[in-house]
Amino acid sequence: MKEHSPPDQASGIAYAALAYVLWGVTPLYWRLLDGVPPFELTVHRIVWCALFVMALAILRGRLPQVIAVLRAPHLLGTLAITGVLISCNWSVYIYCVATGQLVEASLGYYINPLISVGLGVFLLGEPMSRLRLAAVVLAGAAVAVQAVSLGHVPWIAPVLALSFGFYGYFRKRIAVDSFDGLLVETWILLPFSVALLFYWHLIGAAAFPSAQLSRDALLICGGPLTAVPLALFGAGARRIRLSTLGFLQYLSPSITLLLATVGFGERFTRLDAFSFGCVGVALVLVAVEGRVTRFRLSAQSTAN
Numbered sequence: 001m002k003e004h005s006p007p008d009q010a011s012g013i014a015y016a017a018l019a020y021v022l023w024g025v026t027p028l029y030w031r032l033l034d035g036v037p038p039f040e041l042t043v044h045r046i047v048w049c050a051l052f053v054m055a056l057a058i059l060r061g062r063l064p065q066v067i068a069v070l071r072a073p074h075l076l077g078t079l080a081i082t083g084v085l086i087s088c089n090w091s092v093y094i095y096c097v098a099t100g101q102l103v104e105a106s107l108g109y110y111i112n113p114l115i116s117v118g119l120g121v122f123l124l125g126e127p128m129s130r131l132r133l134a135a136v137v138l139a140g141a142a143v144a145v146q147a148v149s150l151g152h153v154p155w156i157a158p159v160l161a162l163s164f165g166f167y168g169y170f171r172k173r174i175a176v177d178s179f180d181g182l183l184v185e186t187w188i189l190l191p192f193s194v195a196l197l198f199y200w201h202l203i204g205a206a207a208f209p210s211a212q213l214s215r216d217a218l219l220i221c222g223g224p225l226t227a228v229p230l231a232l233f234g235a236g237a238r239r240i241r242l243s244t245l246g247f248l249q250y251l252s253p254s255i256t257l258l259l260a261t262v263g264f265g266e267r268f269t270r271l272d273a274f275s276f277g278c279v280g281v282a283l284v285l286v287a288v289e290g291r292v293t294r295f296r297l298s299a300q301s302t303a304n
Contacts, residue, residue, distance in 0.1 A: 012239025016248050019232035022225075024255025027264075029225060030097045033218055036207040038095040040200065041222070044208060045090055046193045048223025050186035056227070057183055066180050075174055076184070082170045083185035089163040090226075092156060101156055102260035103272060107142070108160030109253035110279045114139040115165035123169065135282035142278040145271050178234045182227065250283075 033041055057063055069075045096105040117132055143154060171181060200206040208219050236248075257276075260266040 009239040012236045013248070014236070015232045016236025016240060017251060019229040019236060020248055020251035021255065022229040022232070024252040025259070026225065027097045027102055027256060027259055029218070029222075030094055031264075033215065033222075034098060035215070036219070038098045039091055040196075040207055041094050041219075042087060042091040043193045043196050044219045045094075045222045045226055046087060046186050046189050047197065048220050049226040050183070050190045050193075050223070052223040052227050053179060053183040053186060056179060060179075062177070062180055062183075065177065066183055069176055069180060069184055075176060076188075078170050078174050079176070079181055079184045080188050082167050082181070083188045085163045085167040085170070086185060087189060089160060089167065092159050092163070096156060096160075100260075100264060100266055102256055102264065103266050103268060104154060104156045105160060106253040106257040106260065107272075107275060107279065108157035109164070109256070110250070110276065110283070111139050111142065111157060111161040112164050113249070114279070114282055115161045116168060119165055119169045131285045131288060135285040138278045138282035138285070142275040142282075145275045145278070148271060178230055179227070182230060 030041065036044070057066055069079070093105055096102050114135055118136055121132070143158060171178075174181075176184075197206060197208070207215070209216055257268075261268045
């Protein structure tokens, strides 16, 4: 007898969509802090996020689970890796906002699902169909076209896609609550981050505290801004099908691309259009391959 996936819950779609919308519009928030160097902004993001998720863990009564993670060397080591990966991702993304390169950043997040496909094939031994191979080739073509357009090897889109792709790969390999994992990741980085903030304060280069209370408040609120979309994403993912979640994930880079070109005046050239077109076709191929596979499995199940 054929098994049907449970229908999507309206609340789940709302939670996930809101998470991706927030991720898409966060460049507007970081632009308010354009006077703070991108790397220092990332360090503040780590510090305030670490404090915020610790407060949440206490309120949720999750400290015993967090302590259990800390006592497991394998989990702790993996979360140390993912902490470095996500902080790298945050740094590059904020750098894109500060330097007006959000078009390339959005391309990176469009490529990210294809990176996940490649990781599944090369690291998890998943089969590589012809359609998936064509999709990966098209993604490579998109990066090559960007190289021609920019006149140098594009690093922003690949770094964003690879860092987030490997982040998802390592997090998928461990059974840790998303918020508990974020707490451990940020607290592993917290001593280094606090040391950097203290050093910048000693040499007189610190952005916090400052005479501008509004800027200090924005830096502090960067912690909840980092954690809240993750909470919404987790709540949505539990209530809707994976295929629906996969469709919704393109809200974020689409909004970012719109902000970059319409709101911030970044150029969108013909070569950019060709690159995004290659990625779009690649994503369609992956979606078609997934539907064909599910159809075949369903037909075999019905026949048996």
